[in-house]
Amino acid sequence: MKAFRHLDGLVVPLDRPNVDTDAIIPKQFLKSIRRSGFGPNLFDEWRYLDHGEPGMDNSRRPVNPDFVLNEKRYQGAQILLGRENFGCGSSREHAPWALEDYGIRAIIAPSFADIFYNNCFKNGLLPIVLDEKIVDRLFREAFEEEGYRLLIDLDSQTVKTPSGEKLAFEVDAFRKHCLTEGLDDIGLTLIHRDEIRAFEAARKIEQPWLFNGNDK
């Protein structure tokens, strides 16, 4: 996993609440058995005017000029500004894979759906929750100022605006640690394998039926 510490990135404002993971990456692309290559189909139904299917040459498809990601001034954006309940719906991790593959490294919104929020951390993406009023203001600034950038510093847990204002955000210590170090959390968990074994053994005695069925 890519480590995340600081990011000085161009901001793209996606002004809709309840952006769901079906919209982030439509189901026809979920048939892939790989983890990469989803970027060109990020927001496929909003981004292109035709219907996308896996294996198409996306560079030849008609793009929707009204969709914010297609605007010239937002090309190369690394920070996505979103509204409430971002990432709701399906648990598909293809959503953060697509965002990451496209080049997004952080998402700022007033709230995120739980599973999506978790999935981001597993893929080196930083979801940042800021107060609704502040997000509202960031939207205004991002629309007004071309080339609007934000400076994210995970160590100090702050987002710095062009005017120099610092906005603090919360993040769990454990997640922060994994993200700043780019750690594989399976490896970290397996450090505790003896504890897991002991827990399992006790469980087998207390609730033996959990280990029946197909668990011979």
Next chain:
Amino acid sequence: MKARNLYDKLWESHVVRQEKDGTALLYIDRHLVHEVTSPQAFEGLRLAGRKPWRAGSVLAVADHNVPTTLRAGGIQDPISRLQVDTLDANCVDYGIEEFRMNDLRQGIVHVVGPEQGATLPGMTVVCGDSHTSTHGAFAALAFGIGTSEVEHVLATQCLLARKSRSMRISVDGELSHGVTAKDIALYIIGSIGTAGGTGYAVEFAGSAVQSLSMEGRMTLCNMAIEAGARAGMVGVDEKTIEYIRGRPFSPKGEGWDAACSYWRTLKSDEGAMFDREIAIDAKAVKPQVTWGTSPEMVVSIDGSVPDPEDVQDSVKRQGMIRALDYMGLSPNRKIEEIAIDKVFIGSCTNSRIEDLRAAAQVVKGRHVAKNIKLAMVVPGSGLVKRQAEEEGLDKIFTEAGFEWREPGCSMCLAMNDDRLSAGERCASTSNRNFEGRQGPGGRTHLVSPELAAAAAVAGHFIDPGKLS
């Protein structure tokens, strides 16, 4: 001892260790796997040279991609086929039990787990699928996870998680005639919003919930995720225990009695506290129909499409305008005047035997309206299908003009060939009405099986009681 709620009990009994910041290592008892969210997890496992920690805790089934017609010849779409083949191969390689496509026990993972007794009270149940909340109907702590977490659970039998806040939604009083679990679910989402449950584990309680069958409770918990809650749950009572008795994976003999006495403790203690409590009057719930592109955009069957002009909040108003435009609806249109093109009865929300019985009851002796291009019933599993056929439900549906299909997710998410064309309007018993969910440009209205069946017969939405 301090009074604990059901969620406290389930959580505390699975914590292997806890970090200072509250992150816990949670032991997972049951891991359900399907073809769409698992290939990259198995790949990760292989690349790291790891093996499943406890292959016996895993049960796999292909459901999202499988065709609902012509199965003997295999899957035609090569990309879908590769995904299902990949699951088959991974299960063979790692000694994981799988119900393959042509196995009678195959079906939607959230129908199959409980049906097999693979979901038991007191378990932690995970699956790379958001509707894993369904299994909470059995007083299990059940929630959806992403693919990295699927890999994590395969490799370690544990998950890193933080305890959510707790919410109790009590639905008390008597339900009106024709009001189903689906209507309660949609009504709740309409009241608290699709983010209303975010960060919470929700317990459904109250006399109206207790009066529901296990199928109904599964429908309710299934939709908890649409209210933003990762987990929904209902405490154990005798109905729970009766449902589990004698299922293939459920305990037998002495183990059964020991299990039952433990399971009976799996409910919130008297006086237990919750971070948030919501009370719903069962009498206020009427049959529900969604009009927009989010499950919270919902009204009663006797209502009308709302007017964005009546809404103060500008973000919300814009969302409504977009939704109405996508749905091809104008404000104040009566719900019962909305004509539909297709009807889908199926999905992990409403494809169990009870759902099919209820729909068949409405359809019996009637015929699908002329303007309906397709009305289909997709049973939740091969076993549900067989049971329905034994009861003659398939005949009722086919004689009325419905198609009777093989089990799978089907038009709930349209990953196989079952889908809406652009502009088509569907009465669907599934759980998501997002843009493009049932096919690009497709328009989904979420309803109960009864309402879907009535809509098929009338050609537009109608209260089933008004059918001639």
